[in-house]
Amino acid sequence: EGGEGGGVGRIGVGAVPMLSDGNFPPAKSQLERAVALDPNSSDGHCWLGWYRARVERDFVGGRAEVQRARALDPTYTWPLMFECLIAVARGDYNSALPLAEQVMKVDPNFFYDVDPIATVYAAMGRWPEAIQRYESLPPGRMTRPNFQLAICYAHTGQSERARQILADLEELSRHRYVDQVHLAAIYAALGE
Numbered sequence: 001e002g003g004e005g006g007g008v009g010r011i012g013v014g015a016v017p018m019l020s021d022g023n024f025p026p027a028k029s030q031l032e033r034a035v036a037l038d039p040n041s042s043d044g045h046c047w048l049g050w051y052r053a054r055v056e057r058d059f060v061g062g063r064a065e066v067q068r069a070r071a072l073d074p075t076y077t078w079p080l081m082f083e084c085l086i087a088v089a090r091g092d093y094n095s096a097l098p099l100a101e102q103v104m105k106v107d108p109n110f111f112y113d114v115d116p117i118a119t120v121y122a123a124m125g126r127w128p129e130a131i132q133r134y135e136s137l138p139p140g141r142m143t144r145p146n147f148q149l150a151i152c153y154a155h156t157g158q159s160e161r162a163r164q165i166l167a168d169l170e171e172l173s174r175h176r177y178v179d180q181v182h183l184a185a186i187y188a189a190l191g192e
Helices: 006-021 024-037 042-054 059-072 077-090 093-106 116-123 127-135 147-155 159-172 180-189
Strands: none
Touching (some): 042 077, 147 180
């Protein structure tokens, strides 16, 4: 297998180009190969599903893959989160919210840039509930200024609070990686 660690190595070889440089054809090839080499890999199905949904906009195929991942490892939170995000992308909030709640049931400390439940509230335009969710998180959960909270503040007319988070993120970006799409989303929510 060319020293790439079989299926496991190919997952990384496929996920990295997809996430970092948008080099999609090699990513898809490596992810499909990883699943072929190890059809029982929850990670393989999870990342292939995310690829199909996010890159190919194949929400049905992507959701089927992440559901396979969930069946293989019911306690692995990323397939749940990816399925939640796929449901959000389809506007299927009736499925998305229970999936977000299930993520938090499996791992009450799950947090990666955004809170799963607040993400669904924000997608639904339930801005005050998303704010309330973020503000009720235990201290230390958000280790840096949160772009989604800024967006929620902007949508509820709390533009100064949104601008403060934006300024904090822009300052942070001078010292470490901050996703520029997050900054753009805040500017857009502020009407700029």
